[in-house]
Every structure is written in structure tokens, then in C-alpha cells.
Amino acid sequence: MTDLSPRPAGLRHIVLLGFQADIPAETVREIERRFAALETLVPSVAWFEFGPNVSPEGLNAGHTHAFVLGFATDADRDAYLVHPDHVAFADWVKPHVAALTVFDYRPQGA
Secondary structure (H helix, E strand, O other), X not given: XXXXXXXXXXXXXXXXXXXXXXXXXHHHHHHHHHHHHHHHHOOOOOEEEEEEOOOXXXXXXXXXXXXXXXXXXXXXXHHHHHOHHHHHHHHHHHHHEEEEEEEEEOOOOO
């Protein structure tokens, strides 16, 4: 069951990925698995979620998957960015990526 409860305040780190056209489905699953593992490998990650694009609008600009990480503070996000497990994952996934956008924000309003 999906947890739809509100996420705690803090910083959101969104990674939008689009994969190379010839990428096998099992490689996509391995990317998802390895990205999700960062939640337990990197202590500063408060929470993690991901999913494939399901929008019918056709405005995804080549991105096929969204990965969202939550951090309590900017310092926690900064620690994640240089953490060896994150760096290793980023280096490993690069050859499979055709489109990449990274966007960080703090939730506003309610």
C-alpha cells in the first residue's frame, strides 16, 4: 500500500531521469534498486520515493522516471551529494542516462 501521509518539512531533492532508448528493462530495475538503496546507505537521507512518468500530457522532456529524496537540512543534502555511495551510483548510472534534471526545493504553503 502506498503511504500518502504528508512528508515532513525539509528539503526535497528531485532527480528526473530519462534513459537511453535501448536500455533493457532489467537495467532500469537495477537503476531503481540501486537508487533506492541510497536511502539506507546514506544516513542523511530522511526518505525516498520514485516512480515512472505516467502523465498523458507529453511534457516530460525525455524524462521517464522521477526520484525524490527528502532531507531535514541543506547540510544533510550536501552530505548526500559527496557521500561515496551516492558518487559511485552517479558514476555508474551516467552511461544509461539520456536526460537529467535535478531540482531542489522547500515545500511552501499547505
